[in-house]
Amino acid sequence: MARMGVQYEDVVEAALQLQKQGDNPTIQRIRDWLGTGSFTTISEHLKQWRENQRNATPLEQDSQGLPASLVKIAQELWQQACLEADEKLQSYQQQADAEIRQALTDKQQALEDAQRMEEKNLLLDNKNNALLADIKQQAALLSRLETQLETSQQQLVSLTTASQEKESQAKQTIAALKAELLEQQALSQQALDKQKEEQITALAHEQQRNEENQLRWMQEVDLARQQTASLKEAAQQEAQQTKQHLAQLEKQLSASQELTQQQTLDLQGKQIREENLIKQQQQLEARSERLELQLEEKQAAWLLKLEEFNAQLTNKNQQIKELEAALASSSRPAPLIMI
Numbered sequence: 001m002a003r004m005g006v007q008y009e010d011v012v013e014a015a016l017q018l019q020k021q022g023d024n025p026t027i028q029r030i031r032d033w034l035g036t037g038s039f040t041t042i043s044e045h046l047k048q049w050r051e052n053q054r055n056a057t058p059l060e061q062d063s064q065g066l067p068a069s070l071v072k073i074a075q076e077l078w079q080q081a082c083l084e085a086d087e088k089l090q091s092y093q094q095q096a097d098a099e100i101r102q103a104l105t106d107k108q109q110a111l112e113d114a115q116r117m118e119e120k121n122l123l124l125d126n127k128n129n130a131l132l133a134d135i136k137q138q139a140a141l142l143s144r145l146e147t148q149l150e151t152s153q154q155q156l157v158s159l160t161t162a163s164q165e166k167e168s169q170a171k172q173t174i175a176a177l178k179a180e181l182l183e184q185q186a187l188s189q190q191a192l193d194k195q196k197e198e199q200i201t202a203l204a205h206e207q208q209r210n211e212e213n214q215l216r217w218m219q220e221v222d223l224a225r226q227q228t229a230s231l232k233e234a235a236q237q238e239a240q241q242t243k244q245h246l247a248q249l250e251k252q253l254s255a256s257q258e259l260t261q262q263q264t265l266d267l268q269g270k271q272i273r274e275e276n277l278i279k280q281q282q283q284l285e286a287r288s289e290r291l292e293l294q295l296e297e298k299q300a301a302w303l304l305k306l307e308e309f310n311a312q313l314t315n316k317n318q319q320i321k322e323l324e325a326a327l328a329s330s331s332r333p334a335p336l337i338m339i
Contacts, residue, residue, distance in 0.1 A: 005037065005038070005041055006034060006036065006037035006038070006041050006042060006045065007045075008045045008048065008049070010034055010037075010045075011030055011034075011037075011042055011045035011046055011049060012045070012049050014029075014030040014033040014034055015030060015046065015049055017033065018030070018033065025046065027039055027042050027043050027046060030042050030046060152271070152273075152274070155270065155271075156271055156274055156276075159270065159271065160280060166259075166263060167284060167287070170291075171291075173252070174291060174295070177252065178298065181298065181302065184245060185302070185305065188238065188309065191238060192309060192312060195316075196312075196316075198227075199316060199319075202227065206323075225320075225324070232313070232316075232317070243306075250299070257288065257292065261288075268281055
């Protein structure tokens with residue numbers, strides 16, 4: 001009877017026993033375990049067993065060498081566990097899909113929020129750029145206004161200095177005019193006093209000469225008439241010259257007032273927005289008004305003195321007429337007294 005070769009089951013049994021012992025099942029060890037068999041046959045069976053091991057389930061791998069009934073029960077339990085695991089896996093999968101969909105929705109919402117935030121940021125950037133441009137324009141405008149203000153202040157200082165100089169000149173001119181007016185008044189008063197003294201002296205002299213000699217009295221009266229006429233004409237000429245000089249002074253004062261008013265108007269037109277300059281201008285106008293009042297008072301006093309002078313001239317003329325009348329009456333021949 002021919003000897004049978006090594007079977008697949010023999011190789012599997014030997015490999016399992018070697019694994020139980022903790023040895024790696026190799027061709028040599030399996031042949032030693034079996035005590036027979038060719039290396040080729042053992043190699044083919046071992047290769048097939050290893051292939052089956054790789055494709056077998058964990059339960060099949062662990063159930064090798066167990067009874068068939070126990071393996072069947074284990075397989076049924078394994079299948080039931082697999083079904084339950086599949087159900088749980090499907091539930092987990094659905095839950096995971098729902099969570100993934102929610103995550104995708106949240107991601108889309110986050111993207112939309114990010115887009116809106118980006119648009120808002122872009123809008124804010126545009127607004128910020130516009131505000132920065134406005135700030136730069138305002139800064140440039142402020143710089144120009146500060147330059148204009150500095151120029152206006154310099155002009156104000158210059159105009160104030162010029163106004164003060166012109167005011168000082170006007171004061172000096174008014175003072176000179178006042179001094180000249182006082183000098184003219186003093187000269188007129190001296191002339192009047194001199195005429196008065198001369199008239200008194202002439203009158204006394206004429207009276208004395210009339211007492212001594214009527215003829216000489218008549219001659220002296222004629223001389224007095226001539227002198228009186230000359231003095232009267234000189235006084236009238238001096239009064240006329242004084243009036244003319246007063247008119248010139250009034251014209252000069254009027255021109256000075258017009259110049260002051262024009263300067264005031266120019267100063268007000270250029271510095272209408274400067275309150276300090278307005279106050280200074282008001283003070284200047286007040287000073288000008290006070291000067292005008294003072295000048296008017298001086299003019300009134302001068303006119304009063306001129307009227308007094310005219311009254312004195314009228315009185316002197318009246319005295320001369322009375323003297324002429326007295327001379328005329330005294331020049332009549334005295335009545336003869338019969339002895």
